Amino acid sequence: MAKxxxxxxxxxxxxxxxxxxxxxxxxxxxxxxxxxxxxxxYHYAEFFNPEPCVGCADCAVVCPDGVITVxxxxxxx
Amino acid sequence: xxxxxxxKGNEAFAEALIRAGADGYFGYPIxxxxxxxxxxxxxxxxxxxxxxxxxAESELASINMLYGGAGAGKKVATSSxxxxxxxxxxxxxxxxxxxxxxxxxxxxxxxxxxxxxQPSQSDYFQATKGxxxxxxxxxxxxxxxxxxxxxxxxxxxxxxxxxxNPVMILSDGVIGQMMEKVELFxxxxxxxxxxxxxxxxxxxxxxxxxxxERNIITSLDLDPYSMERHxxxxxxxxxxxxEEEVRWEELNTEDAEYFIVAYGSASRISQKxxxxxxxxxIKVGLIxxxxxxxxxxxxxxxxxxxxxxxxxxxxxxxxxxxxDVQLAVKDNAKVEFFGHVGGVIPTPExxxxxxxxxxxxx
Amino acid sequence: MELTAxxxxxxxxxxxxxxxxxxxxxxxxxxxxxxxxxxxxxxxxLMELVEEMGLENDTIGIAPVGCxxxxxEFMNVDMQxxxxxxxxxxxxxxxxxxxxxxxxxxxxxGDLAAIGGNETLHACNRxxxxxxxxxxxxxxxxxxxxxxxxxxxxxxxSTSPYGRDTHMMGNPLKMTExxxxxxxxxxxxxxxxxxxxxxxKAKKAIKKAIEVQLEGKGTSFVEIVSNCNSxxxxxxxxxxxxxxxxxLDYYHLGDIKVDGKLxxxxx
Ligand SMILES: Cc1ncc(C[n+]2csc(CCOP(=O)(O)OP(=O)(O)O)c2C)c(N)n1
Ligand code: SF4
Ligand SMILES: [Mg+2]
Numbered sequence: 001m002a003k004x005x006x007x008x009x010x011x012x013x014x015x016x017x018x019x020x021x022x023x024x025x026x027x028x029x030x031x032x033x034x035x036x037x038x039x040x041x042y043h044y045a046e047f048f049n050p051e052p053c054v055g056c057a058d059c060a061v062v063c064p065d066g067v068i069t070v071x072x073x074x075x076x077x
Numbered sequence: 078x079x080x081x082x083x084x085k086g087n088e089a090f091a092e093a094l095i096r097a098g099a100d101g102y103f104g105y106p107i108x109x110x111x112x113x114x115x116x117x118x119x120x121x122x123x124x125x126x127x128x129x130x131x132x133a134e135s136e137l138a139s140i141n142m143l144y145g146g147a148g149a150g151k152k153v154a155t156s157s158x159x160x161x162x163x164x165x166x167x168x169x170x171x172x173x174x175x176x177x178x179x180x181x182x183x184x185x186x187x188x189x190x191x192x193x194x195q196p197s198q199s200d201y202f203q204a205t206k207g208x209x210x211x212x213x214x215x216x217x218x219x220x221x222x223x224x225x226x227x228x229x230x231x232x233x234x235x236x237x238x239x240x241x242n243p244v245m246i247l248s249d250g251v252i253g254q255m256m257e258k259v260e261l262f263x264x265x266x267x268x269x270x271x272x273x274x275x276x277x278x279x280x281x282x283x284x285x286x287x288x289x290e291r292n293i294i295t296s297l298d299l300d301p302y303s304m305e306r307h308x309x310x311x312x313x314x315x316x317x318x319x320e321e322e323v324r325w326e327e328l329n330t331e332d333a334e335y336f337i338v339a340y341g342s343a344s345r346i347s348q349k350x351x352x353x354x355x356x357x358x359i360k361v362g363l364i365x366x367x368x369x370x371x372x373x374x375x376x377x378x379x380x381x382x383x384x385x386x387x388x389x390x391x392x393x394x395x396x397x398x399x400x401d402v403q404l405a406v407k408d409n410a411k412v413e414f415f416g417h418v419g420g421v422i423p424t425p426e427x428x429x430x431x432x433x434x435x436x437x438x439x
Numbered sequence: 440m441e442l443t444a445x446x447x448x449x450x451x452x453x454x455x456x457x458x459x460x461x462x463x464x465x466x467x468x469x470x471x472x473x474x475x476x477x478x479x480x481x482x483x484x485l486m487e488l489v490e491e492m493g494l495e496n497d498t499i500g501i502a503p504v505g506c507x508x509x510x511x512e513f514m515n516v517d518m519q520x521x522x523x524x525x526x527x528x529x530x531x532x533x534x535x536x537x538x539x540x541x542x543x544x545x546x547x548x549g550d551l552a553a554i555g556g557n558e559t560l561h562a563c564n565r566x567x568x569x570x571x572x573x574x575x576x577x578x579x580x581x582x583x584x585x586x587x588x589x590x591x592x593x594x595x596x597s598t599s600p601y602g603r604d605t606h607m608m609g610n611p612l613k614m615t616e617x618x619x620x621x622x623x624x625x626x627x628x629x630x631x632x633x634x635x636x637x638x639x640k641a642k643k644a645i646k647k648a649i650e651v652q653l654e655g656k657g658t659s660f661v662e663i664v665s666n667c668n669s670x671x672x673x674x675x676x677x678x679x680x681x682x683x684x685x686x687l688d689y690y691h692l693g694d695i696k697v698d699g700k701l702x703x704x705x706x
Binding site for chain 3: 100101103129131133134135137138139141142143144145146148149151153167168171175270282283284285286287291292293294295296297
């Protein structure tokens with residue numbers, strides 16, 4: 001069995017203001033803006049494809065509102 | 078008996094700051110009070126007590142240094158004269174709003190504008206009615222001697238911390254510049270950092286403490302209801318000052334029919350005038366407000382109730398305190414004003430003359 | 440084994456795998472900033488450092504007047520809110536009266552370079568042992584996008600609707616270069632936070648600025664070239680592109696003064 005670095009992010013969608021900076025920041029293009037809106041009326045960011053995520057945290061680092069939590073682990077595949 | 082010295086009023090204030098355990102003085106030179114910072118710089122209070130003295134780049138900076146220092150729980154003071162106090166009004170209003178304790182000395186000179194470096198009392202309205210923007214009051218103490226330039230410093234610090242409010246010592250060029258014998262009080266040790274935390278750590282920014290939320294010093298509140306509440310709280314505090322902190326002095330008032338109301342240097346001149354008038358058989362006494370805010374309205378009202386016939390205010394301005402005397406006396410007795418401006422000092426003889434023509438004969 | 444999204448979540452989302460989360464030194468209050476505003480990133484890296492450096496109980500911060508006037512609502516340390524432009528005066532007294540604390544000001548360009556120009560210059564000239572974080576977005580964000588001393592030539596704002604005319608309004612003021620010339624400053628740098636790379640670099644710079652203060656070396660001054668998408672009337676993504684192409688062309692990034700010595704020619 002091979003090992004790989006797997007990342008995962010959680011987005012606090014109610015706190016997201018929909019600025020899209022994480023979408024631009026993500027090197028793997030796996031964040032997009034949701035078609036739905038949150039309680040504040042913003043199209044919030046959505047982590048739609050976890051598999052390529054390496055947990056680089058670039059999205060979280062550029063998020064002005066600190067709504068992204070990042071996890072990273074070596075998992076067996 | 079404390080140490081006796083012959084000093085200028087400004088120097089007595091400076092020495093008193095060191096002895097009162099002040100932590101910091103921040104100021105900018107202006108006549109007629111530059112002796113304060115000069116004395117402090119020469120005395121090296123940092124070596125005597127650890128007190129910080131800094132010549133700031135402006136009065137705007139000085140007063141905002143006070144905001145920072147007071148917000149961090151320390152005993153801080155500044156001094157200036159009228160044009161400098163005008164610049165400080167920004168910070169004074171913020172400090173009143175944020176409820177910060179400090180001591181501000183105004184050695185008044187004449188205005189408006191750059192005016193004159195000569196003595197004046199024309200900042201009475203500015204000091205007692207707020208001065209800066211917003212609804213607020215300062216506690217205002219008016220020294221009439223070099224002794225009081227010293228004695229009022231520890232009193233001012235006590236009041237400032239008791240009410241968490243700026244206290245102004247409203248002096249003038251005469252009291253600041255004249256030399257008199259002064260008995261200095263024994264030094265009060267500066268609070269240690271631990272004492273500052275113990276006394277003020279529940280509100281001041283002394284660094285977050287385990288077991289409490291962070292402390293915030295601000296005058297801002299965007300919630301209208303909460304801001305209205307804050308204004309009401311401030312005025313409840315001012316009301317308490319009005320009930321508990323009125324200070325005044327009376328001279329020859331027991332049998333008096335007429336009263337001179339004067340503070341600071343004008344009260345010194347008025348004392349002499351009373352001697353002259355009494356020698357002529359005029360039953361006149363002096364009421365000297367020591368706190369200009371809160372003003373001794375009740376004292377004047379009691380005189381009215383006991384049949385006072387008239388009140389003459391003597392001021393080094395165009396007539397400012399007279400409005401407070403009128404508020405107290407209303408139409409129940411005659412209230413008139415006599416004064417000079419521009420640095421011209423009224424003579425006792427002129428005061429007696431004004432008493433006769435404006436009050437007794439008028 | 441097929442790695443479904445749910446499976447990945449199950450394997451990876453565990454407390455021990457958490458590599459990035461909002462610092463507890465930011466409160467849970469929603470930031471009052473517009474979407475995408477650089478103030479949020481600057482707040483976060485500053486508070487992360489206060490946490491990482493163990494300074495939580497030894498920090499006194501000063502908020503300005505500007506969009507970050509409410510910084511004290513978000514930064515979970517003891518804070519004071521200053522009058523417009525006066526933060527360096529507050530910091531001067533606080534640091535002199537509490538020399539053992541980490542004292543910082545956080546100021547916008549209107550606050551620091553216009554109304555507070557004098558306080559800034561003199562605090563830096565005295566070498567006050569404080570850290571100044573200067574958020575330069577080239578505009579008055581809070582009051583609705585008026586021209587600032589830092590507004591670029593030709594840039595449109597609500598008080599320069601035809602673009603900043605430098606004949607009438609002067610040229611953008613480079614406060615950072617000016618304070619770098621003063622002997623009192625020890626570390627002066629210009630950073631940005633619009634990309635992850637820049638934000639990480641800015642964090643390193645602020646860390647150095649804090650260390651300089653803790654070592655008692657003098658004033659440390661960190662400019663952060665930031666955006667104001669509301670004032671600039673652009674989307675956040677567009678604003679960051681514009682920042683890269685225009686602001687950084689005028690406000691060059693990098694250290695200007697290190698260890699008390701100029702490391703860059705000042706132009
Ligand atoms: C004495 C005073 N003058 C003017 C204002 C109004 N005012 C509030 S914020 C501001 C400009 C702030 O701009 P900047 O410092 O660049 O901060 P930003 O909002 O861009 O972050 C002004 C002019 C004020 N609050 N106080
Ligand atoms: S107005 Fe500009 S500076 Fe203020 S919060 Fe919005 S984007 Fe940020
Ligand atoms: Mg700005």
